[in-house]
Amino acid sequence: xxxxxxxxxxxxxxxxxxxxxxxxxxxxxxxxxxxxxxxxxxxxxxxxxxxxxxxxxxxxxxxxxxxxxxxxxxxxxxxxxxxxxxxxxxxxxxxxxxxxxxxxxxxxxxxxxxxxxxxxxxxxxxxxxxxxxxxxxxxxxxxxxxxxxxxxxxxxxxxxxxxxxxxxxxxxxxxxxxxxxxxxxxxxxxxxxxxxxxxxxxxxxxxxxxxxxxxxxxxxxxxxxxxxxxxxxxxxxxxxxxxxxxxxxxxxxxxxxxxxxxxxxxxxxxxxxxxxxxxxxxxxxxxxxxxxxxxxxxxxxxxxxxxxxxxxxxxxxxxxxxxxxx
Amino acid sequence: xxxxxxxxxxxxxxxxxxxxxxxxxxxxxxxxxxxxxxxxxxxxxxxxxxxxxxxxxxxxxxxxxxxxxxxxxxxxxxxxxxxxxxxxxxxxxxxxxxxxxxxxxxxxxxxxxxxxxxxxxxxxxxxxxxxxxxxxxxxxxxxxxxxxxxxxxxxxxxxxxxxxxxxxxxxxxxxxxxxxxxxxxxxxxxxxxxxxxxxxxxxxxxxxxxxxxxxxxxxxxxxxxxxxxxxxxxxxxxxxxxxxxxxxxxxxxxxxxxxxxxxxxxxxxxxxxxxxxxxxxxxxxxxxxxxxxxxxxxxxxxxxxxxxxxxxxxxxxxxxxxxxxxxxxxx
Amino acid sequence: xxxxxxxxxxxxxxxxxxxxxxxxxxxxxxxxxxxxxxxxxxxxxxxxxxxxxxxxxxxxxxxxxxxxxxxxxxxxxxxxxxxxxxxxxxxxxxxxxxxxxxxxxxxxxxxxxxxxxxxxxxxxxxxxxxxxxxxxxxxxxxxxxxxxxxxxxxxxxxxxxxxxxxxxxxxxxxxxxxxxxxxxxxxxxxxxxxxxxxxxxxxxxxxxxxxxxxxxxxxxxxxxxxxxxxxxxxxxxxxxxxxxxxxxxxxxxxxxxxxxxxxxxxxxxxxxxxxxxxxxxxxxxxxxxxxxxxxxxxxxxxxxxxxxxxxxxxxxxxxxxxxx
Numbered sequence: 001x002x003x004x005x006x007x008x009x010x011x012x013x014x015x016x017x018x019x020x021x022x023x024x025x026x027x028x029x030x031x032x033x034x035x036x037x038x039x040x041x042x043x044x045x046x047x048x049x050x051x052x053x054x055x056x057x058x059x060x061x062x063x064x065x066x067x068x069x070x071x072x073x074x075x076x077x078x079x080x081x082x083x084x085x086x087x088x089x090x091x092x093x094x095x096x097x098x099x100x101x102x103x104x105x106x107x108x109x110x111x112x113x114x115x116x117x118x119x120x121x122x123x124x125x126x127x128x129x130x131x132x133x134x135x136x137x138x139x140x141x142x143x144x145x146x147x148x149x150x151x152x153x154x155x156x157x158x159x160x161x162x163x164x165x166x167x168x169x170x171x172x173x174x175x176x177x178x179x180x181x182x183x184x185x186x187x188x189x190x191x192x193x194x195x196x197x198x199x200x201x202x203x204x205x206x207x208x209x210x211x212x213x214x215x216x217x218x219x220x221x222x223x224x225x226x227x228x229x230x231x232x233x234x235x236x237x238x239x240x241x242x243x244x245x246x247x248x249x250x251x252x253x254x255x256x257x258x259x260x261x262x263x264x265x266x267x268x269x270x271x272x273x274x275x276x277x278x279x280x281x282x283x284x285x286x287x288x289x290x291x292x293x294x295x296x297x298x299x300x301x302x303x304x305x306x307x308x309x310x311x312x313x314x315x316x317x318x319x320x321x322x323x324x325x326x
Numbered sequence: 327x328x329x330x331x332x333x334x335x336x337x338x339x340x341x342x343x344x345x346x347x348x349x350x351x352x353x354x355x356x357x358x359x360x361x362x363x364x365x366x367x368x369x370x371x372x373x374x375x376x377x378x379x380x381x382x383x384x385x386x387x388x389x390x391x392x393x394x395x396x397x398x399x400x401x402x403x404x405x406x407x408x409x410x411x412x413x414x415x416x417x418x419x420x421x422x423x424x425x426x427x428x429x430x431x432x433x434x435x436x437x438x439x440x441x442x443x444x445x446x447x448x449x450x451x452x453x454x455x456x457x458x459x460x461x462x463x464x465x466x467x468x469x470x471x472x473x474x475x476x477x478x479x480x481x482x483x484x485x486x487x488x489x490x491x492x493x494x495x496x497x498x499x500x501x502x503x504x505x506x507x508x509x510x511x512x513x514x515x516x517x518x519x520x521x522x523x524x525x526x527x528x529x530x531x532x533x534x535x536x537x538x539x540x541x542x543x544x545x546x547x548x549x550x551x552x553x554x555x556x557x558x559x560x561x562x563x564x565x566x567x568x569x570x571x572x573x574x575x576x577x578x579x580x581x582x583x584x585x586x587x588x589x590x591x592x593x594x595x596x597x598x599x600x601x602x603x604x605x606x607x608x609x610x611x612x613x614x615x616x617x618x619x620x621x622x623x624x625x626x627x628x629x630x631x632x633x634x635x636x637x638x639x640x641x642x643x644x645x646x647x648x649x650x651x652x653x654x655x656x657x
Numbered sequence: 658x659x660x661x662x663x664x665x666x667x668x669x670x671x672x673x674x675x676x677x678x679x680x681x682x683x684x685x686x687x688x689x690x691x692x693x694x695x696x697x698x699x700x701x702x703x704x705x706x707x708x709x710x711x712x713x714x715x716x717x718x719x720x721x722x723x724x725x726x727x728x729x730x731x732x733x734x735x736x737x738x739x740x741x742x743x744x745x746x747x748x749x750x751x752x753x754x755x756x757x758x759x760x761x762x763x764x765x766x767x768x769x770x771x772x773x774x775x776x777x778x779x780x781x782x783x784x785x786x787x788x789x790x791x792x793x794x795x796x797x798x799x800x801x802x803x804x805x806x807x808x809x810x811x812x813x814x815x816x817x818x819x820x821x822x823x824x825x826x827x828x829x830x831x832x833x834x835x836x837x838x839x840x841x842x843x844x845x846x847x848x849x850x851x852x853x854x855x856x857x858x859x860x861x862x863x864x865x866x867x868x869x870x871x872x873x874x875x876x877x878x879x880x881x882x883x884x885x886x887x888x889x890x891x892x893x894x895x896x897x898x899x900x901x902x903x904x905x906x907x908x909x910x911x912x913x914x915x916x917x918x919x920x921x922x923x924x925x926x927x928x929x930x931x932x933x934x935x936x937x938x939x940x941x942x943x944x945x946x947x948x949x950x951x952x953x954x955x956x957x958x959x960x961x962x963x964x965x966x967x968x969x970x971x972x973x974x975x976x977x978x979x980x981x
């Protein structure tokens with residue numbers, strides 16, 4: 001299988017889907033000649049023309065709103081918001097319009113719309129370009145949320161997202177774009193709601209998604225050296241959530257660490273921890289450990305940013321805490 | 327103490343009146359305040375009492391919040407009215423990326439004495455765009471304090487404290503409790519942020535709740551008493567900072583917890599409280615923590631649909647029965 | 658405007674513009690040596706706007722800044738040392754390392770901070786205007802934004818509010834003609850951004866943003882109007898950013914700008930233009946110029962030294978400056 005980068009995987013997928021479905025349209029800032037700020041849409045304007053690859057002014061509300069309008073009226077659309085930090089500029093459109101349209105219309109309207117965006121810190125981009133906001137959307141009924149961690153998953157999930165008739169928020173991580181991974185020739189789709197066990201283990205379950213999966217795998221490797229076998233589950237989609245796979249693992253290991261880059265307070269970890277203790281209370285041998293960013297905006301300076309965003313060591317410490325090895 | 331009965335609205339107006347008299351830097355800004363007295367009449371009398379300090383704006387939520395922030399940064403204490411909690415989405419960038427971050431991002435140079443006030447909640451057939459409860463968002467956003475009281479006494483005391491706070495406050499009031507009455511002393515008082523209050527003591531199960539759900543919980547507590555289940559109702563009043571001490575005290579006493587809010591259950595504030603309890607009080611728990619919240623759908627218009635979607639007395643009772651393994655009374 | 662016949666006024670403009678350029682050139686160099694994280698959005702080429710605007714302000718006047726804001730920050734009177742320290746993430750920086758290049762604020766100097774959200778600062782400027790009006794002072798607010806911001810809802814909402822209440826806000830569009838890679842002609846369907854002022858019933862002018870004197874004169878008029886309670890003005894200052902969108906732009910933006918265009922604007926360099934004027938009018942000698950240059954160089958070197966000698970913040974400081 002050839003190795004491709006995360007960016008190439010996304011580009012390839014968009015291109016194939018645009019070839020497959022002549023109605024599919026892309027919208028977003030600088031996605032035309034410039035090819036997107038991370039290069040994902042490079043070459044697509046040249047191949048598909050300005051009606052199907054629409055580079056817009058800086059108008060997040062109008063990008064989402066007009067993509068919704070197009071999606072409702074027969075044009076399957078992938079709208080790009082350059083940084084997830086800018087979704088608040090379009091929050092009414094996302095939350096009150098996109099998420100609710102199908103329900104409010106009594107199911108009459110389909111909304112085949114993907115909002116592609118990227119999030120995360122680690123590059124010194126400070127408070128307004130480093131956030132992880134998945135929990136905001138998780139709380140809002142009507143949105144599916146996809147958070148891939150490998151080029152392989154990104155491709156299979158983006159295809160499913162594009163072909164879905166419901167709105168999907170497809171969240172990439174800026175530190176994943178340059179990572180490489182194998183991709184098979186030929187088409188494949190990954191259905192939503194199927195977590196992937198990225199490493200098997202029996203002692204502790206680590207639940208994670210997006211870039212934090214890479215840190216969790218490194219932590220798992222380190223812990224294996226100390227004889228601790230962790231099971232690393234990549235959730236891949238947050239809505240729908242694959243609770244079945246989670247619970248199966250919890251019933252085996254009886255110990256859970258949840259890792260995400262969003263703020264710990266009120267983050268996804270809280271919701272997942274609740275679901276686990278509601279469904280598998282008697283299987284738990286230790287409290288569920290949540291690891292997330294400190295509850296502050298992301299600071300610029302390196303030592304501060306490092307202190308705020310979860311690290312491998314935090315995951316290792318979390319696992320050991322559950323095994324009472326601290 | 328001289329107590330009078332005031333509605334929640336009257337308690338709020340009184341608090342604003344007193345504070346605006348005390349401090350000339352306070353002003354109120356929002357849509358339809360002067361002629362209309364606010365969308366729920368919640369500011370009636372204030373425009374006349376404080377000419378020029380109750381400011382009507384066009385419909386421009388982003389700019390209203392941003393303007394409040396700008397004024398707060400430059401020496402004023404604005405009180406921003408947002409009409410509906412749903413409209414925070416129209417000002418989300420200003421709230422999340424500006425108001426919440428400016429003090430930290432600029433290394434502590436700024437104080438932000440700003441209150442953003444918005445009615446939330448469902449139950450009035452106002453449908454999907456005028457019925458949401460979005461407090462979980464703002465609790466997840468570092469830099470904001472979130473207040474959501476239920477009784478006139480608490481409303482007055484917390485409005486006053488919020489106005490005096492140098493950190494930004496998001497103040498939610500459920501739209502169904504505006505005309506609800508309760509005793510309020512004539513004497514001056516304030517209620518510190520981050521203090522919960524036991525509204526009904528009990529020993530068998532704790533219901534941790536806030537806003538309108540406190541009222542439902544109190545009714546349920548009365549009824550359960552007859553069935554031999556002694557329910558403790560803890561009203562958080564301030565959601566963030568959260569009164570962890572009170573929560574821990576109560577959980578350590580009852581060993582059983584239900585967390586109830588009207589907002590969507592999934593990733594609601596209940597999740598955070600529950601996760602924290604199981605982290606820190608794992609061995610105190612005799613049963614899983616139960617959460618009560620709205621179904622994961624937008625709020626529908628039709629009354630039977632809306633009643634089904636949002637939690638109330640019945641869902642609380644059902645949860646208690648479930649917890650104690652009782653059959654649900656068919657009547 | 659008697660200052661316009663005072664030679665020292667022009668020397669001051671020249672020195673400030675040189676300071677901005679040298680500061681940014683140094684910052685880019687430090688970035689290339691991995692001493693600065695994230696990105697820098699250089700304003701090199703736009704110095705005339707920063708200086709022309711800020712010279713018309715008093716220290717107590719407010720300013721709302723953008724991500725491309727080093728120049729405005731310097732022109733508003735910020736200390737180069739504390740700025741450089743912030744860029745290097747040090748605890749002595751204006752924001753103690755929490756903000757970085759994109760978020761420098763200097764509240765004591767009236768700088769209410771630089772915003773990373775396009776159009777994010779406009780409503781805040783309106784609020785500062787309300788504050789001034791209610792407190793009854795004669796301050797004004799200078800609100801900077803780029804041409805990219807004029808299609809955000811905040812632009813329209815803010816212009817309207819400031820107009821109906823006659824707030825002392827001057828909206829200054831640093832029109833460098835590109836929103837990241839998108840040329841302004843593709844982003845608006847009218848010839849000039851200033852035409853939009855019509856819709857709000859306020860004056861709007863498009864000016865040569867590389868002519869510092871012209872910027873200053875227009876800004877003075879707008880400030881006088883604002884101070885006398887007549888309300889806001891929209892200044893559309895046409896200029897160019899030599900270095901592209903940010904330090905990550907390949908070839909200083911060559912992927913979306915033609916070489917000819919970039920060279921043409923280099924010829925219109927605002928500093929070169931002022932320098933030629935000064936020599937032509939006999940206001941500047943080579944001796945004096947050398948003196949200025951060495952002074953600027955020294956102050957930048959001092960700033961870098963100060964920053965590099967300053968400690969990084971302790972990780973524990975990450976939870977300070979916010980209730981936790």
